[in-house]
Amino acid sequence: MSDTGLVLKDVYRVFPGNVTAVSDVNLEIKNGEYVVFLGPSGCGKTTTLRMIGGHDDPSSGTITIDGELLNGVTPAKRPITTVFQHYALFPHKSVLQNVAFGLKMQGMDKAERETQAKAAIELVGLTAMMDRKPRELSGGQQQRVALGRVLVTRPKAILLDEPLGGLDRLLQLKMRVELRALQRELGITFIHVTHNQEEALSMADRIVVMGDAIVQQVGTPEKLARQPRNEFVATFMGDNNVLKGTIASASGGVIVIDTPYGKVEVEGTGNVGDESSMAIRASAVKVSTDAVPAINGIKVRLDFAEYLGDSVKLHMDLDGKPFMAKVHEERYAEIRAYEGKDITASWTREDGHLLEQ
Ligand SMILES: Nc1ncnc2c1ncn2[C@@H]1O[C@H](COP(=O)(O)OP(=O)(O)O)[C@@H](O)[C@H]1O
Ligand SMILES: [Mg+2]
Known part of the structure; x- marks a missing residue:
C-alpha cells in the first residue's frame, strides 16, 4: 500500500448560482501531520473539510488518500472520520455505549466491540468515567468521548471543524494542549479548521491559510508568522x-x-x-x-x-x-x-x- 497521505489535486467546489466556495486547491498532507485550515468566515474551510470527509464532492479535481481515490465514496466507506462541532453524543447512553455504537452498527458482536471501545476510551483517558452519561461530564470530557467514538473506527485521518469554538477560553487553552498531545500519541492525521490565528499557531505542524476560496499560503507556524507571502496573510495573521x-x-x-x-x-x-x-x-x-x-x-x-x-x-x-x-x-x-x-x-x-x- 502506498503511503502518500492525503492529496487534493486541482480541487474546485462551485455551488449553484455560480458561488465558487473553493478554487484550485492543491495540498499534500502527510500521514500523522496536524494540519490547521485557517481563514476568515466564508473562505471555504468547511467546504474543503466536507469534501475530504465525503459530505460533499468536488465540482472538479481529485482527493486521494494513500493513492486511493475518494471522490464519490460515502463518508462511512472512507478511512476518514469527522468529529462534528456539536458532539452529537447519545444523552441516555453511557460513555462506553456511545463509543461502541459505531461498531454495533457494523454488526460486531458485543464482547469484541466492548474490548475495542474500552481501548479507545483508554486512549482518550476516560476509563474511570466509562459508565457515566454525557451530562455527567465536562465539556472537554464530552469532546474526548466524541473523539473516542471516532478513534474506535481506526481512521487514517480525523477532521475537526472549529472543535474549540463552543468552549470558554480556559477550557479552549486546555483542550489545545490535550488535542495536540492525543494526536501525537495516536500518530493519526488531524485536520482542524479554525478562524483563530492563535489557535492555529499553537497547534499546527502546518497551517493552510485560506482566503477568498483559495489557498493563500501553506507553512509552519514560524514561517507564517515570520514570512507571510502576501498582504492577505500578513494582515490576517495579525x-x-x-x-x-x-x-x-x-x-x-x-x-x-x-x-x-x-x-x-x-x-x-x-x-x-x-x-x-x-x-x-x-x-x-x-x-x-x-x-x-x-x-x-x-x-x-x-x-x-x-x-x-x-x-x-x-x-x-x-x-x-x-x-x-x-x-x-x-x-x-x-x-x-x-x-x-x-x-x-x-x-x-x-x-x-x-x-x-
Ligand atoms: N451548500 C451551499 N450552497 C451555496 N453556497 C454555499 C454552500 N455552502 C457554503 N456555501 C458558500 O461557500 C462559501 C464558503 O463557505 P464555507 O466553506 O462554509 O466557509 P468557512 O467554513 O470558511 O466559513 C461561502 O460563501 C458560503 O456562503
Ligand atoms: Mg466553517
Missing part, C-alpha cells in the same frame, strides 16, 4: 504592519520603496517604478523619541498602549491607518506617558519582509 509604495531603486538584492511616509528598504528584487509592499512584525518595531531616521522609520501618533501581561501592544495612528508595535512589558509606564503624542517607529532592514503583489 501583528504585522504593511507599507506600500513604488520601487525607487533596486540593486544588490535590496530594494528601496518610496511610501507616502518615507523611504523603506527591504531585501529582495524588483523593478524600479513597480508597485511594492512590505511587512514588519509589530515585535520588530522599535519606538523612541529619537529623530525619525532617513530610512526605515516613520512618525506615528500613539493612541493607546495595551498591557498584555508579558508585552505591551502599541496602537498607533499613521495618517488614519493603524500601525502596531509590541514592546516588553517593563516599558509600560514609560510608553504610557506618550499616549496622544507623536513618537518615532523604526526597524532594521533585516526586519522588513517583502510581500508578493
Whole structure:
C-alpha cells in the first residue's frame, strides 16, 4: 500500500448560482501531520473539510488518500472520520455505549466491540468515567468521548471543524494542549479548521491559510508568522504592519520603496517604478523619541498602549491607518506617558519582509 497521505489535486467546489466556495486547491498532507485550515468566515474551510470527509464532492479535481481515490465514496466507506462541532453524543447512553455504537452498527458482536471501545476510551483517558452519561461530564470530557467514538473506527485521518469554538477560553487553552498531545500519541492525521490565528499557531505542524476560496499560503507556524507571502496573510495573521509604495531603486538584492511616509528598504528584487509592499512584525518595531531616521522609520501618533501581561501592544495612528508595535512589558509606564503624542517607529532592514503583489 502506498503511503502518500492525503492529496487534493486541482480541487474546485462551485455551488449553484455560480458561488465558487473553493478554487484550485492543491495540498499534500502527510500521514500523522496536524494540519490547521485557517481563514476568515466564508473562505471555504468547511467546504474543503466536507469534501475530504465525503459530505460533499468536488465540482472538479481529485482527493486521494494513500493513492486511493475518494471522490464519490460515502463518508462511512472512507478511512476518514469527522468529529462534528456539536458532539452529537447519545444523552441516555453511557460513555462506553456511545463509543461502541459505531461498531454495533457494523454488526460486531458485543464482547469484541466492548474490548475495542474500552481501548479507545483508554486512549482518550476516560476509563474511570466509562459508565457515566454525557451530562455527567465536562465539556472537554464530552469532546474526548466524541473523539473516542471516532478513534474506535481506526481512521487514517480525523477532521475537526472549529472543535474549540463552543468552549470558554480556559477550557479552549486546555483542550489545545490535550488535542495536540492525543494526536501525537495516536500518530493519526488531524485536520482542524479554525478562524483563530492563535489557535492555529499553537497547534499546527502546518497551517493552510485560506482566503477568498483559495489557498493563500501553506507553512509552519514560524514561517507564517515570520514570512507571510502576501498582504492577505500578513494582515490576517495579525501583528504585522504593511507599507506600500513604488520601487525607487533596486540593486544588490535590496530594494528601496518610496511610501507616502518615507523611504523603506527591504531585501529582495524588483523593478524600479513597480508597485511594492512590505511587512514588519509589530515585535520588530522599535519606538523612541529619537529623530525619525532617513530610512526605515516613520512618525506615528500613539493612541493607546495595551498591557498584555508579558508585552505591551502599541496602537498607533499613521495618517488614519493603524500601525502596531509590541514592546516588553517593563516599558509600560514609560510608553504610557506618550499616549496622544507623536513618537518615532523604526526597524532594521533585516526586519522588513517583502510581500508578493
Ligand atoms: N451548500 C451551499 N450552497 C451555496 N453556497 C454555499 C454552500 N455552502 C457554503 N456555501 C458558500 O461557500 C462559501 C464558503 O463557505 P464555507 O466553506 O462554509 O466557509 P468557512 O467554513 O470558511 O466559513 C461561502 O460563501 C458560503 O456562503
Ligand atoms: Mg466553517
